[in-house]
Amino acid sequence: MRSTRHRTTRTVLTATAALTLVLSASLVASAATAKAPDAVAAPDTGPASSASDTSAAAAALTWSDEFDGPAGAAPNPANWNLETGAGGWGNNELQNYTSSRQNSALDGNGNLVITARQDGNGGYTSARMTTKGKVQPQYGHLEARIKIPRGQGIWPAFWMLGGQFPGTPWPNSGEIDIMENIGREPHLVHGTLHGPGYSGGNPITGQYQHPQGWSFADDFHTFAIDWSPNSITWLVDGNAYQTFTTANTGSNPWVFNQPFFFILNVAVGGNWPGYPDGTTQFPQQMVVDYVRVYDSTGGGGGGSTGTVTASNGICLDVAGAGTANGTPIQLAHCNGGQAQQWTVGSDGTVRALGKCLDVAGGGTAAGTAVQLWECNGTGAQQWARTSGTQALRNPQSGRCLQPVGRVQNDGTRTEIANCDGSAVQRWTLP
Incomplete structure (x- = not known):
């Protein structure tokens, strides 16, 4: 049973992020022109599903951040808010999220790097980025190509919250975890739904094991969902491993037919992953090649x-x-x-x-x-x-x-x- 991972976490919103609620992406420049899709370089990913690849290739790319820019630059503020603060985030986490380039920056090679660090006093800093109020897709093929960090107590995630949060409080706002990993399980990633009646330690969840049992931190992998009304399918490197529908929520509401925003973060410690120990090395980096949204219907969600x-x-x-x-x-x-x-x-x-x-x-x-x-x-x-x-x-x-x-x-x-x-x-x- 997973711990109650998302309680206060989902009710904390910094003033900076809150201000973005009144903004549209139309106020600022869009993301850089998309790069050609990268092949997953690792020989350990196993064969990708040709059906999934064909579907993504045929769909229209409606938004992306390719993280092109000079080394040390900030993530594109047209797309991303930086949430800041400590206090455990509802899960007894240890890190203090900052807006410093020491914790989130472009690397100059087309990647975003989120870095978890240990300071001289034994504390931890990291970054948590959201597209709240800026990029909030509803349905489609959503994916990110990521090389995750490693180590006991390290908790990287690529996930989403309902766009009406915090006005609609968690878990009624809904949460889609596209990828979570905890360091003590290097060969597993988790895909999860949280909503009213199925949240915290009792979510709708499943996991995917590396085909060779190797660590996901060894190389880049593509983590995705195919999201349509009343159904979400999770994929790793093109391999679909689970689908949840309205049938899975039973008598509880399905709250996933609305816009959601992205979150990228690396937490340190917490009820679910446990805490760093003598084997954990710092700094740890989550390297993100891109985040992309495809219209999986090729036509604006049907019509x-x-x-x-x-x-x-x-x-x-x-x-x-x-x-x-x-x-x-x-x-x-x-x-x-x-x-x-x-x-x-x-x-x-x-x-x-x-x-x-x-x-x-x-x-x-x-x-x-x-x-x-x-x-x-x-x-x-x-x-x-x-x-x-x-x-x-x-x-x-x-x-x-x-x-x-x-x-x-x-x-x-x-x-x-x-x-x-x-x-x-x-x-x-x-």
């Missing part, structure tokens, strides 16, 4: 593709067929071009040219411009069809899509405005 037309028959259009973040969305005479082909997804997104219809800056005020932006899972990119009025409503702001000045002419840009049921807010979807 249909075609033109989106205004009530006068004119088309919703990406200005100049541009693909840069921030490209305006406008009305234009329908021409059959790709800039007017929109996929309305079951995940709430509306996509064209591989990117999402987005409220600029995550704004909620009437008159905020609507643009094209890299898909990031935030509320700025969620749209709901309003029955009756045929409006496209952004739930985060509570406002509806319309042309600026309420003029339905070729070249008119778009914005969000108070929903009023008028014809200029009526859209015909594919």
